[in-house]
Amino acid sequence: MSRNLPDYSRDGAHYLAFLAELAQWPTWRESKFQVLQKKFLKADGRVMSKTEIFAALKNFSADLKFTSTQLTRLSQWLQMKPSRTISGVAPVTVLTKPFPCPGKCIFCPSDVRMPKSYLSNEPGAQRAEKNYFDPYLQTYSRLQAFKDMGHSTDKIELIILGGTWSFYPEAYQRWFIYECFRALNEFDISDNRVRRRQDYETILAKLKEKSFLALSDDPIQNAENFDSKKITAADISYNQIISELYVAPEKKLGLDVWQTASWDEIKLIQQKNELAKSRCVGLVIETRPDYISEAEVLKIRRLGGTKTQIGVQSLQDMVLEKNHRGHDVAATRRAFKLLRQAGFKIHAHWMPNLYGSSVTADIQDYQKLFADPDFKPDELKIYPCSLLESAELMQFYQAGLWRPYSEIELLEVLSECFKLTPPFCRLTRVIRDIPSPDIVAGNKKTNFRQIVQDQLTIDQFQVQDIRAREIRGAHYDSETVKLSVVTYDTSVSQEQFLQITALVTEAAVRGTKPLTKPTPPKLLAFLRLSLPKNPSFVPELADAAIIREIHVYGQVSPLGERTAWKAQHGGFGTQLIAEAKRRASEASFKKLAVISAVGTREYYRSRGFSDGELYQHLNLE
Ligand code: SF4
Incomplete structure (x- = not known):
């Protein structure tokens, strides 16, 4: 079982x-x-x-x-419901282990059982803790959960979260990625999980022998351990606690020697994944803007990264400074430019209601996010600042220096955000799903997105963002399928968002009411084409236009299976690549490069792309 x-x-x-x-x-x-x-x-x-x-x-x-x-x-x-795989790919989120973070952000919680900024009550964090934060166990058990729920596990987006990725030792990063891929490759064909869990039992026994406080896979036991030691972030800093409890014992036991993998091993395990049953079709890394450099971008790419989640939080230097963020807006500008030049998808985090900001300033800040050519993210998580017990912000709240927005203020900010979001951006989240007992003051409604959408419906405003337009499981009228383009400029490129849309004919799930009035066209597929304005710092991308993303919607269906309404295998991908090729040639580029994920390399090879060192290429000459 x-x-x-x-x-x-x-x-x-x-x-x-x-x-x-x-x-x-x-x-x-x-x-x-x-x-x-x-x-x-x-x-x-x-x-x-x-x-x-x-x-x-x-x-x-x-x-x-x-x-x-x-x-x-x-x-x-x-x-x-919840529609985990409705956008076509099964997302597997894994957390890195608790580890010091270079940031000192006053709004960030310090839960010493978790990597910085995560709370042990959050569902994803609970899953990580139950698996000792082990990448293999986390990946494997998540795949098993999808399978148990009847979802296909063919196409996987690996989302690696936790603190600041770029601050972890490189050996650990390589090991983490290697183990995620090993789990993908071995899922359903071996049960190395058992041996892996036994490894941890042995390690824990050794830690206990030496009286180190050790993490078990039992969250309740862990909570008691930490409570009995009366450890609170108020006594010593998160980084000090974590170093004493995890980093030092791990070093003494030689875990840092065990938790490593060579670049050659990574290359081999990734090659195996190209033909595995569960293929990695996207790999996401979460990090800070000031840790993005040319070398870091290339390293993330070498690890198989295709997208970065990056904490912008604010575009006001004064606000960043007041919140002890530790970097300025210039660092965010640099990070966006480098990531875009390397073809990465940029998934930004932005926070209204930070200490020092206001409703008006937040709305202006959000406007700037899409008006300023240095930014324009592809995806966005909006996390209104919440007051959490273990965050330094508590002191500012108690001193009357900061307060959470009222529901009306929050509704005003978020409604404006929806209105200002262009059609090339996906609003992935608008509220962080923090368990309400952890929120000391402020919004506790996790369905606030729905509240905003209801308000916009009353205002008769049609939301443009990608998520609102996704076809999901709905039937569409094939006579209305249309390819169009949204073009926009950034400081380093002209971006072309090629989209295939159609009118919907029936509701998504059988048993729900049929449509009674026409709805705007829905998104069946899209491609992000980047036409660089200047030579990239990545030598391999010289003279190349870049495909940054192709997404074809439809509920995850096993490779090769075809049904009437599923959009995934309808040839839209091929159609979009042909259009991208035509547009890149027209703009005089010699090559079309793609930032392919490991598990999509075969797909691109079969469409004429050849392997480069970090990208795949199609000659346009
Ligand atoms: S950088 Fe991120 S994880 Fe680190 S303290 Fe700031 S918000 Fe928290």
Whole structure:
């Protein structure tokens, strides 16, 4: 049995009671479902996850009074919401281990069980802790969870989060990436997880022998350990605690020798992934702007990176300084330029309501994010500043120097943000999903995005961002499919956002109401083409236009499988590449390069691209 599945010999009756109550509902709604989840808490006080409920549904289907139609619809509903794989790729998020961070940002929480800025109550963080922050175990168990939920695990976006990636030792970075790829390659064909977990048992036993406080895979036990030692960030800094508790013991035990991989090993494991069943079609690294240099960009690329999540937070130097951010706006400008010149997708984090800012200043700041040619991110997470107990901001709050925005103020800022977001940018998140007990003051509504969207509907404003226009699971009218382009200038390039859109004919999920009024065209696929204005610092990209991203939507479907409505294999990718090629030639570029992920190299080879050192290329001459 998968470790993600419940122990029915112990909790079976509890799951059955939950499902029996669910069986009485005529339709399923998320809000009502969440109430039921809270009513049926597990023995450890946590809610049953949808993975567990879906697994229990499969296990107990014979005992339940569901009709076969009900069973199918409930299975679909459990898999479709939240729509983890609806944009075509299964996202696997893994966290690096707790480690010192060069930042001293006053809004950043210090949870000593976590890498800086993460909270042990967050679902992704809990998964990481249960897996000792081990990259192999985290990747493998996440793939297993997707499989248990009935999702395909063919195409994976690896999202590596936690503190400042570029501050971790390079040996650890190489090992982390190597182990993620090893898990992708071995998923479903071996069970090295067992041996890996045993390694950790041995390490923990050794740590305990030497009286080091050690992390186990039991979050409750860990919480007790830390509490009993009365460790709080107020006594000593996060970095000091982490160095004492993790970094020093690990060094003494020689873990830093174990946690390494050579560049040759990385190359080999990545080559294996090119043909693996679970292929890495995107690799995301999270870091700080001031740690981005030419060398760092090339290193991230060598590790297989295709996108960076980068903390912008504010475009006001005064605000950055007041929040002890440790870098200025000039550093963010430099980072954006270097990443764009190397063809990376840029996923920015931006924070309204920081100490020193205001509603008006935040709206102006957001305007600048898209008006200033140095910025213009491809994706964006908007994280309004929340007050967390372990953050230094508490002192500013208690001294009356800072307060969270009221709901009306927050609504005003976020509504303006939606209005100002251009069609080439994806608003991935507009509120960080912090568990409400951790928020001391401020917004606790995790559905604030919906509140903003409702307001915009009242204002009759049509949101343009990518997420609002994604086709998701809807049917489209093939007669209305259209290719168009959104062109915009940055300080280092002209960017062309090639998009394929169509009109939607039916609602996404069977069982929901049919469409009663026409909706604006939905996005079926897009390609980001970059036409550099000057030679890049990457020698391989000389005279090259760059494909920075191709995304074809549709629920993840196994490679080769075709259904009526799924957009993934409809030839849109090929059509977009042909258009990019035509446009790059027209602009007199000699080559078309692509920042391909390891698992997409075969795709590009089959379309005439040849392998370079870090990119793949198509000759245009
Ligand atoms: S750089 Fe990021 S992780 Fe480090 S203190 Fe600042 S916000 Fe937190």
